[in-house]
Amino acid sequence: MSLLSIQDLKVSFATRRGSVEAVRGISLEIRKGEVLGIVGESGSGKSVTSYALMRLLERNGRISGGSLTYGGIDLRQARESTMRDLRGREISMIFQNPRAALNPIRKVGHQIEDVLRRHAKATRSNARSAAIRALEAVRIRDAEARYNAYPFELSGGMCQRVVIAIALACDPKLLIADEPTTGLDITTQKAVMDLIADLIAERGMSAMVITHDLGLAAQYCNRLVVMKDGEIVEEGGPETLFSRPQHAYTRKLVDATPRPGASVRQLLPLDQRSAEPQLPKAETPLLEIRDLTKTYQGRSGPVHAVKGISFEVRKGESVGLVGESGCGKSTTSSMLVRLIDPTSGEILFNGRDLARSPARNFARDADRARIQMVFQDATDSFNPRHTARQSIAEPLARLTNTPKRQRVARVEELADLVGLPRPLLDRFPHQLSGGQKARVGIARAIAVDPQFLILDEPTAALDVSIQAIVLNLLVDLRTKLGISYLFVSHDLHVVRLLCDRVIVMRDGEIVEQGTAASVMETPSHPYTRELLAASPKPPLPAPPERTAAE
């Protein structure tokens, strides 16, 4: 029996350029006890669908067609007061970015009480104990104490648990989870998703999980719907979708999702795969890090961000640096790229200790051009006032003696190299898409022929299909130019695709390093095993355990 039925739903937004249809006639059903995954890349209309169903669209958005029926109630026609009664009691929602989703100046216990009191699940006298029970239900230890906490005192994962507690406090029958793990660390991600899955199973709820991560959706959902440009392109069980995708777009998504056993070329659609790259053998050391430390003076004493790490990167080699937020990987890459000075230790580059050349003056150092970086957030890494051309030309102008005319030619050559159409060179960053910005960022970094390139999560903000393209571009550039990479990432599966060796960091220390194959297949440190276990496993080839448990 279907709990929720959506028929031919259309949602449009009034914008300055007229009406834009974000959802163009989709139909789907959620049955009792079913977990439906809606998968799509940014702009596919997946989140809009859920907001339309909650009738929480932005002011300029409206449901322009179709019907929404929940348990016999017509949600499109229902009065606002009816909707308010339904929200939180029948249908609940959890969100991405949990910290922002909580009122920053209200105790979390009170926020839960607000919902309980609103739906008459508690009275003034027993609200407190009911709220504490709700906190315990989401496996928050020491719930009594947490009741009095403000969101800023809690970790991201803990905030998400509180958001879940608010959503589930009144025992709704349908839970909508909108990218519930975006912005959380990978191990927290798994803990949160496991918790959601357990609670859904415990309470026999139905759920709609909205995500861009096909692997995650496949692991936790009974049925998947793939959306693109406001339409449903395919629907089916996770295994069928993965093993026999019908629609070209689904196939592309499935291919682009990093998974064990697949090479970087296999992320691309079949017709775009070129020959496997022939990577150079790496023998001579290029960069040797010896006992590198970084200690900051925090308000409450020294903070040891990096605690004496040593490793090397050979000429032409690609090394992955993996860890969760706060592990010290960003501090390490900032030191290597000579933006900040280490507290102690050596950075030997071609045998010369760069740590002795202070970061303040490194702009004039002879090795400046040889060490470059591709930044994580493509938007933030470009001067908003400079065109792509100016951004790429800047290092050429500052670090080489290239005359102006040759610089123009070189910029166009670089654009060709990274596959950026030349007309786009005169655009400002805000006029470029994420993938295009990633290309500009790479072009800028390789403009001065560096020997060593730090890639700081260059694909973290990109959709998977674009990520596949960018990763392949990086592999091609490495083969062509023989640059050494240090690939910084939180995702072991992505790192494996690009790197010969992997370094795993935690709390400012290296817990494990070795060849990519050995670290991935026979991890020696428990933390590496935890990381590996935490990343979602697409159902290839065996069916996932979750569906078996249902």
Next chain:
Amino acid sequence: MAGRLRTIGLRITHAIPVILGVVVVSFLLTRALPGDPAVYFAGHAADEASIEEVRTALGLDKPLPEQFLVYAGNVLTGDLGQSLSTGQPVIEDLAHRLPASLELTLTALLLSCTIAIPLGVLAATRPGSAVDHLCRVLVTAGVSLPTFFTGVLLIYIFYYLLGIAPSPLGRLDFIYIEPDRITGFYLIDAAIAGDWETWTGALKQLVLPAITLTLFTLAPLARMTRAAMLSALSSDYIRTARAAGLTEDKVLFTYAFRNALLPVVTTLGMVFSFTLGANVLVEKVFAWPGIGSYAVEALVVSDYAAVQGFVLAMALLFVVLNLVIDLSYTLIDPRIGFETR
């Protein structure tokens, strides 16, 4: 809670260097007078002997750091010098006239808050509506109005044309008798005395200058409230609250408004600053016998001790007001105590 108390203590101690800075600046202002400060402080009619007397009294014959110590000591004991025009110690003149200024300023601020904040909230909850447009027009027009001009216009309309306002000369028409001084606030003193006739008279005098000041402070407050409310309403936690089915009242007041209050309270500091400045102009227009018109009168006769005393008094008053704002901010925002850890 201990953290909260410590924060409050910390805030209060933070005011100390500011007060010190204020005293230094006002000292520098008294010594920056072109020419011989002693001549200025002694006034036009002074002869050699009295100039010398002033010089020794102010310690002007000593080196600058020592002069500062003398000055700071004088300020500490409440000695701001003698006013030439009234012949009284400046501190006594100021103390006598301060209630008049406070009565006007506080009435205006109260009025302004009670109009601007609801207006801003209404405008933010109904973007594009008539209230929103009214708010926008008021805000843009309000910040463009020179207070002294508004005052003059209001006098012309309500006193000259309509004849419903009393003549713009001070706090009380001469037909009434000044109420016994208890607080110095006529409205309060008259009420305590039970003299409602005088109370009404004082109120009538107060209305126009208070409205003039209110018009001026309305704009920044309404603008800030609207902006803060809009940003609060578009934040994620409001979406969470709505998704949990909370009533619109709860969402608006417990969730949005309390958060929006934080930037509004911060703006209040700036508004106070403007109000205290505008107060001087309004007092001149309405011949209001507060410390602002005292300073203006002193300026005309080059009575520098009085002017500098006024500047210092206003600054200290403002420091206190800011401290109150800071403290109320600490009470609303639980995060404050932890930032300073």
Next chain:
Amino acid sequence: MSDITTSQVPVKQDGTLAHIGYVLRSNPVTLLAFTMFAILLLAAVLGPVIVPYDPMESNAAIALQPPSMAHWFGTDNLGRDVFSRVILATRLDLAISVAAVALSFLIGSVLGSVAGYWGGWLDTVLNRLFDTIMAFPLFVLAMGIVAALGNTVENIVYATAVINIPFYARLVRAEVNIRRDAGFAQAAKLAGNSDIRVLALHIFPNALPPMMVQVSLNLGWAILNAAGLSFIGLGVRPPTAEWGIMVAEGANFIVSGEWWLAFFPGFALMFAVFTFNLLGDGLRDMVDPRQRS
């Protein structure tokens, strides 16, 4: 590849002038603001040429005449033509506010940039200094400064500049500070730029859009401030034509119904402040490349 094909269509690039034209066309309020600004500028530049009467010439025979065809804004108590005086005052009032704002913009930008980029003890010292300035009600501090330095037009400019410096310095400091570790600042360092160059060529220009709003609001305040000071008898002195003084002089006649003496200069003052307030958003749109399509 999908990320490219969708945007093959070349985007038309605007030049700076075309962009300004676009901003003006797209927002009628901005257009209005710039028209009003042009009127002010015209009055300031051409004032002495276009006024019908000598603003200083008094004539007791025609004192206190209401507005007429001969005297559009009437005459004052000395028989001077109010219209001529209002127009002529534009130059002085604009000059005071522009000079004051330019001074505070320059000083504030330098201090704020340095404090925001390098931080440290300099930041602490500057912060204390600005705290102290802001601890005074600003108009009152300006009164104190002019009273102390002496009653001249230059001192009005200095006083107005001093009370405005903290606004610029704070704003620039905040804007620079959030961009200090931005990706593009780091990228600029990797491209071989020294700290000074990163600050001056990459970070500071990006702080300009919010600064422009501040500049235009401040021009408004500066005019109000200067007029306020002359209203209470500081700075500009009669018989110089200045809006604040004219309102002050006219105020004496308002209770007897001669409204035009105070009204027209007051209105001119309001017009100028209103213009600058409207101008802010338009200026920001012009210096912000993200507004370009």
